[in-house]
Amino acid sequence: MNRLMKSVLLAGAAWSAASTMVMAQDAVPQGEQTALDDIVVTARRRDEQLKDVPVAVSALSAERLEQTGAADITALQQQTPNATVQIARGSNSTLISFIRGVGQQDPLWGFEPGVGLYVDDVYIARPQGAVLDIYDVERIEVLRGPQGSLYGRNTVGGAIKYVTGRLDRDEAELTLKGAYGSYNQIDLLASGSLPISDTLRIGGAVASYDRDGYGRNLNTGAEHYDKDVLGGRLSVEWEPTDTTFFRLAYDVVEDNSNPRHGHREVAGTGADAGVPGSVYDTRAGAGDDNSVRTEGLSLTAEVVLNDTWTFKSITAYREGDTDTIIDFDNTPRPTLDIPAFYTDDQFTQEFQLQFDADRLQGVVGVYYLDGTAAGAFDTVAGNLGIVIGTAGSVQTKSLAVFGDVNIDISDRWHVSLGGRFTQDEKTGEVFRANYAGATRSPLTGGTVRAPTLLRTNYTRTDSYSQVSPKFTTSYDFSDQITGYASWSSGFKSGGFDMRGDAILTPNTVNGYDPETVEFFELGLKGSAFDRRLSFSTAVFNNQYEDQQVTTQVAAVGGIASFVDNVGSSTISGAEFEGAIFFSDNLTANFAVGYLDAQFDEFLRFNLTTQQFEDISSLVVLQNAPQYTGYLGLTWSGDVMGGELAVTPSISFRDDYSLFEFPNPLLDQEAYSLVDLSVVWTAPGDRYTLGLFGKNLTAEEYRVGGYTFPGAVFNDSQIGYYGPPRTVTASLQVKF
Template identity: 30%
Template sequence: MKRFVRTSLALGTMLMTGYAVPVFAQAAPPPADEAEHTDRGGIQEIVVVARKTEESLQTVPVAVSAYSGAMLEKQSIVNITQLQTTTPNLNFSSAVAQPGSATVFIRGQGSSDGLIAIDQAVGIYLDGVYSARSTGGAFDMVDVQRVEVLRGPQGTLFGRNTTGGAVNIIANQPSTDGFDAMARFDYGNYDTFLARGMINVPMGDALAARVAYQHREHGSYGRNLSLDRGLGDANSDFVRVSFKLEPPGSRFKAFLSADFTKFSNLGELVGLKSVTLGGPTSPQQLLVGLCNGTAPVPALNALQPFCPAVARGPLQDYVYGQNGNDNIYAVYQNTPAYGKSRTHGASGVLEYEFSDAAVLKSTTAWRGVYMNSLSDNDGTPYLFTGGLAPFAGNVIDQDQFSQEIQLSGTLDRLQYILGGFYFVENGTDRSRSASLFPLSPGIGVVDGTVRNQSLAGFSQLIYEIVDGVRITGGLRYTEDKRRLVSRNRDINYFTNVVTSSIPDFLDGDVSDPFRATFNRTYNYWSYLVSADWQATPDVFFYAKTSRSQRSGGFNTRAVAGGNPPVSFAPEEVTDYEVGAKVDLFDRHVRINLAAFNSDVKNVQRNLIGVAGTRLISGVANAASARIRGLEAELTVIPVDGLTLGANFGLTDPKYKRFINILDNTDWSDAAFPYTPKYTFGVTGDYERDIVNAGTLRLRADYGWRSKQYAAPMQLPAAARVGLTPEQIAAGNQALQDTSKISSYGILNARIAFELAEPDLEFAVYATNITKEKYFTRLLSLENTPFGLTSYTPGDPRTYGVSVTWRY
């Protein structure tokens, strides 16, 4: 209740501040992305910046899904991860032990690890500014003008780390057209509370300011039965302040923005999905035995007092779905977990138009993230892997600076963009974790400091050969310099003896046995060649080929023996795509289609192994692959006020070659992580004006995805000894199935009524109406001596009411 009062007072103060300047109040024009580009009515046109210049969604030769701020509100989308319901071939997950993170997969390209030195395959951009880390990347959609999801490699204009695509979040900018204000309050089950406010204040004809704020929280979705405490809650605050300067008659404009987000929870909700029981002397059963005083080696039973107090009973008793445990949100953990993160940023965009032939634009930005968490990674009362309170936890601290300069313009039939980009980030990755404790007394300390620099030059030319026919060529050169200073070490819990994890021959510093320095430089070219044809005003075709890279880097968890290796090389994707965008029946039917084929070299894969009794994971270049697929988006307006939509995605990936470097086994039949073969969604919107009363709005959407796998999993070399090829294939499939996430579908709905006077909207909403039980992430360890797989469940059914006021 105190938090509710504080938040309400904050919003009230914002809005009362706005009331002090009523002279500016007037009706604001509709956003550009919702404006009609024709007087024929039908489906509204959306303007996107998929090629860093404003273009119609229907005439840009890129597979892109775009959502206006109004569309996001109708779908009750408040977080970036919810976009996967209505976007083909888009999948979100989260990094292990990183609450509030967002790892993105598009067309089979992504990374399930979120360490400071490992880059993602899908770039996240805030007003055109690259956000390098998935930590804290579960961004809230607050006062957003538009979100664009670009599918496929975007390496020419957006740079490296966009081999899968890019997600561009574009906020509403301040406007001098008039005073504007908004307040929204939601309340729902699980004590869900959302308070959102915005004010836009003109300061004369040239300057305007805008402030947006949101507080969002909900109680625990689940419970840790071992410690009798809640899990799966969330509490966040977001604020953004922006200014826009655009003197009338001037060719100059400037946009300045700063934002801050704070997130916290009681820790990740992690349960036990399945177990492969080991033999009596396996590390798995030795740990269970000593914690229950029944270890076959009597000396081990003396370690029982050091086990977590709740570590008792057979391991299989804690598996979800066993012994009557059908509550996916009721789990057993030994650690009093927590999660905290802060993200912040500031940017300045300066633009001067010399003429139509030359527009100079500068984007300067700073961003940073801090995360501190303690997690139970295995979802059991035993400590197979995870934090050991109060000695262990994870800390990631990163800050970045970027500068982009671009010159663009139009010369008769030629459009061009020339630019340069500089990026630098500094960060630390500090964590302490235990494995098989107290069977193994070592506390593994990851202590890495990174500095990553990137310098690039790029150009793109668009030439209209004849009316309606264009060719596009783009080229980008990038130089990456990456540096890791590692101080990894092991601390014996019982003796406090510290040993180095990095041997001297790995660039070690002989004067400091706990420090090793690694440097790598990578150079690569990206390109784009495309042709498009505006066959009629409503029919558009394109074909393109492009190349993009994901940067190489370092494994901050590197240990002695190079298991996995300290560094890994850049991943390269060469893509071929054809597409069509068609409007029919006076823009009452829209069909957007794309088909693609990608060749991938040096595929970066997260591999998991065991060094001694310690769990080791990291990225290695393990394979080459090809990825094929289709995407289709359909929008239909059968009658006035009713809009129906459907989307379909097919992704068919296959490794051409995959040799697991940990034991040199063939993993070519392994699955791609977090890549459902099929995604499908349907939406329905109905809007009806009621004379002298207001407007009724109805919305429902359903998103479904086929089975997927959380990680590539195959038999290790030792388990293949003496087996026939057929037995190995069957064993590989059985092990791969331990990382399977079954198909699932999510149904959401919203009913709203907006009064004609005053401007108030009342709404009721529900998500996951059918109470679908599903997994969003798995940690698969059944090909290791740990022999278990843990899970993070998707959100349960939530519902609530919402009130929105606009001025």
């Protein structure tokens, strides 16, 4: 099947090239189907038709997400070309994301993501609790490529925007939804809104997601890969005049699912270190308690000053706490157990001034962030008879000034100029020490005792500044076809290695520098053949410099961990996505991605020689499969007086490595996921019935891993897996 799917992707790419030769012509009058020029996005911080945005953007509407049975934000990976959106190793709600080979999978406090996540334009700085369940959403936008000028630091790979809609100002609404599925899955959702007056309305949603584990802890009997999540949102909207809008919103997510200890991929020493029969089973003995809570409050104000100018303010505060444990050796013994806790808070303020004159549109603004991320974790090394305790914090203050201006040179030719100046200041505190005894250290609540060896103890402040420019030109070949060329840059802030060991790697106290991406893209988007084809295609090249890579290796007396600016890489690729409207009843949605990603330089610190060595010939970019693809067919028609929509789909993901260092035990071979959704909506849209089958061919595929080979850690090679085959039925009622 994988060979067949790859052939389909190649054929799609060839069709893309052929299509562009015939589409640069005036199209015939519009048909009835939905096309790119019907979709409105805010990729450039203002409402625009998707066809007119000179950025590679995938926009999935609430209807599309519901139609395909998308449960949470990780569903974006299947339908978005060149994207990795996964649950992080060891957790149930921590997010890792890569776009076009650029991202960050290390969720430790102090490290910055490479793909920015936004909820209604509020930046979510930490990955904990960021696996957003899909409810109360209008659409999700995925912006591919660096978004430095408008979205700033830490969007070197791109940005994911979770957008909710405004409340209905005229009528009270209530929606109840329930679902039951495999592994005793029980999902309950209630959402609604209520007008208090002509200008004031209140709305909210609460959702509960419960499921038994896909596997079991064979040592303790606890569920493994279960789900126990409760989330909610509450918003108050006030619109005193037609030109003034305020929204006060609060959201909270509480995740009490058991920790994911992973699956031992190779047998170690001892009867309790064998390979469990199911990839979802473990023999971990570190414990089964895990708790994640994140919440936030935001105030958005929008004032239309006149026909040209609009002022917008976004004020937000967020905080989160995580208490977890991961058993890296997957045995009842404390060979390599990691208890940990994280805490973070952030305050952000953004002011925007949007303008729309005759031939001039754009936005200028100021952004401020003040945040702190802290935590502690133990490395309980039973075979060494010690525990290595690590603790610290990073305080970040960031100030940015940005602007993006679009100039209509003519009715068809447009030029966009943008830029952002960012100034970051970070203060890092890092503490690392050995304690006698293979039990928890005082840092995580263990027996109070003095350290036997102080490994790291410093406080340091550093600052980083960057100008991120952007230039784009676009041309409307017709009313339906737009082509564009874009050059831009982005940067991810520098910082301090929270695991840094000053004995093994003395330079860790100096921290690491920012990383940058210089980006060039050519694109063509629009519709053709009487709007029966809606498409977006792009080719791109990334020059990735000073990449921040975390590596951990076994060393005398423990584990050496270091974050280095390892060097540079070149990432080129192509994308083709869209929809084909075969008839009023049959539609195909497709997405094809191609990546050619290679390291040009990779400098690794040699613990023996205390020198950096270029090992670029030995490494690869992680989470960068050469091909990704999606094809979904939707048939819809009248059945029993209502509308029935049937959507079979297949998504493909080529071979990829979980780390920069290839590992045949953990690297994932190419795989395909086959899904089927059946949704029936009653007349009047009051009742909706759904049946959703996921991973119907029961593919077993890794989404994360850890590798600690050697006798000291009992050859711990641990894999984390995506969901097995599941079937879910749902009922939704609107009042």
